[in-house]
Amino acid sequence: MNPREKNMLTLVGVAVGLGIMVFIGYKWFVVPLSEYNATIRKYQDENDELEAKVLAFTEGRKKMDVGRARSLTANPNAAAFDYDVYLKNLLEKSDLKVVEVKPAAPLKVKAVSSTSTPGIKDTNHWLLSFNVRVKGEVAQIASALDKFQRTNVEHRIKSITIDRLDTALGKAAGKTLGVVLVIESLVVAQSKTPSGTIPRFDPGSSERNYPDMGKRNLFVGQETIYKDPPTPPREKKIKEEPTDEEPIPPPELDVPAYVRLTQTVPDQQEAYLRNLVYRTRETKLIAKAQSGYDQFKISDEFGQHVFLTAKVLRVDPRDVYFQVTNRVFKLHIGQSVREAMETGELKNYLKADLQDLGLFDEEFAKLHESDGKSKTNTGTKKKGSKSGRE
Numbered sequence: 001m002n003p004r005e006k007n008m009l010t011l012v013g014v015a016v017g018l019g020i021m022v023f024i025g026y027k028w029f030v031v032p033l034s035e036y037n038a039t040i041r042k043y044q045d046e047n048d049e050l051e052a053k054v055l056a057f058t059e060g061r062k063k064m065d066v067g068r069a070r071s072l073t074a075n076p077n078a079a080a081f082d083y084d085v086y087l088k089n090l091l092e093k094s095d096l097k098v099v100e101v102k103p104a105a106p107l108k109v110k111a112v113s114s115t116s117t118p119g120i121k122d123t124n125h126w127l128l129s130f131n132v133r134v135k136g137e138v139a140q141i142a143s144a145l146d147k148f149q150r151t152n153v154e155h156r157i158k159s160i161t162i163d164r165l166d167t168a169l170g171k172a173a174g175k176t177l178g179v180v181l182v183i184e185s186l187v188v189a190q191s192k193t194p195s196g197t198i199p200r201f202d203p204g205s206s207e208r209n210y211p212d213m214g215k216r217n218l219f220v221g222q223e224t225i226y227k228d229p230p231t232p233p234r235e236k237k238i239k240e241e242p243t244d245e246e247p248i249p250p251p252e253l254d255v256p257a258y259v260r261l262t263q264t265v266p267d268q269q270e271a272y273l274r275n276l277v278y279r280t281r282e283t284k285l286i287a288k289a290q291s292g293y294d295q296f297k298i299s300d301e302f303g304q305h306v307f308l309t310a311k312v313l314r315v316d317p318r319d320v321y322f323q324v325t326n327r328v329f330k331l332h333i334g335q336s337v338r339e340a341m342e343t344g345e346l347k348n349y350l351k352a353d354l355q356d357l358g359l360f361d362e363e364f365a366k367l368h369e370s371d372g373k374s375k376t377n378t379g380t381k382k383k384g385s386k387s388g389r390e
Contacts, residue, residue: 064188070154071188076106076126078195079187083128083155086199087183090151094144096136096179104129106187124189129158132181135165141179150202155185251300253277256307257338259298261320261331269315273337277301285320287312295364298337308337311364321346326365328354 072079080103091098109125136144141162148157159182166174258276265271270293273283278301286293299306311323320331324341328349331340346354354360 067154067186067188068191070152071191071193072128072153072185072199073193073195073197074187074189074191075195076128076187079126079185080106080128082196082198083153083185084130086151086153087130087132089198090147090201091132091134091144094136094147095140096134096144099133099135100131102131104131109186126187128185128187130181130183130185132179132183134179134181135176136179137175137177141177147201151199152202153185153199154188155183158182158184251305253300254307254338255300256298256341257336259283259337261333261335264315264318264320264333266315266317271312271315271320285312285315287315287320308341309368310337311361313359313361321359323359323361323364325368326351326360328359 072082084101084103087101088098091101107127107129109123109127111123134141134144145157148155161180163178164174165176165178255275255277259273260276261271262274262282263272269287271285271287273285273296275283283296284293285296288294294312295309296312297306297309308324313321313323313328315321318333322329322331322340328346329340330344330346331337332344335344346359349357349359351360355362
């Protein structure tokens with residue numbers, strides 16, 4: 001065997017040895033490691049699934065405890081009697097004329113299969129249903145719904161139908177409405193509430209003034225709530241031969257006192273202002289940057305005097321937040337801008353807190369900081385003078 005053949009044999013031997021070592025390493029190390037990792041992942045997934053079930057069960061247990069505390073007595077017939085007394089009392093205190101309160105037979109709630117509570121066939125919950133027919137005006141209906149919402153008991157209004165009873169048209173139409181409701185109350189199993197416990201609504205007043213709803217006829221349209229403002233005084237005539245230039249005096253009428261918030265559309269962050277002095281079209285506001293409607297000005301009829309320039313920050317169901325210079329105000333529906341600036345300033349908030357709530361625009365404040373020093377877009381009146389060559 002020559003040296004070249006020896007070298008070739010050596011290389012073949014080394015290659016075979018390495019192959020055997022790789023095969024043994026793969027079989028004895030890589031394959032078991034992969035199997036161990038797959039087993040670990042399987043157990044982790046099962047553990048995560050069990051944790052999710054425990055969490056769902058814990059959350060359900062908390063809701064069950066709250067439901068038991070808010071439930072009527074566990075006996076469905078006694079609970080139906082107690083709730084019937086509560087309903088009639090609520091409707092009478094809201095000055096509604098009760099036509100009918102008809103309870104239906106208690107219905108047992110069927111169990112719904114769940115991964116967190118398998119094997120449960122009966123819930124022992126009962127559903128009470130009441131068909132209610134009443135008559136009243138909008139303000140009385142709103143008062144009843146407000147009291148209903150502030151009652152600490154497991155119940156809901158499943159459906160409500162409101163229709164007018166007077167078929168006359170226009171402003172001659174009566175304000176009495178007919179209301180049909182389907183109300184449901186849930187009797188939670190193992191409730192500790194004793195029989196004869198009548199639900200009571202929270203006597204505290206709501207932030208919203210629901211009686212104001214009675215000032216608007218749903219079937220006629222908006223009626224005038226506020227009196228027309230006094231007729232603006234006529235402006236004095238300009239002198240025929242002025243000698244110098246002098247600043248334009250501010251108008252005698254405070255226009256912001258007659259600009260009121262009439263409508264809010266919080267889902268679209270829109271609102272509308274109405275000027276009761278000049279009877280112009282409603283001013284559209286949109287609390288979105290670069291919308292073209294996120295700022296508004298209030299000026300006199302000819303735009304010579306600007307009372308304020310404001311930035312619209314947010315639109316809530318019945319309120320609009322706006323900024324003038326570095327001050328933030330809350331404008332309630334029906335209020336004038338002047339009233340909001342006198343009573344609705346958010347003084348108890350730090351600027352950082354307002355910024356966290358999205359209720360402060362730093363760039364707008366810097367741009368209009370001079371407006372706080374001078375509310376007047378002064379301008380000048382040019383007074384003519386005689387000129388000529390002698």
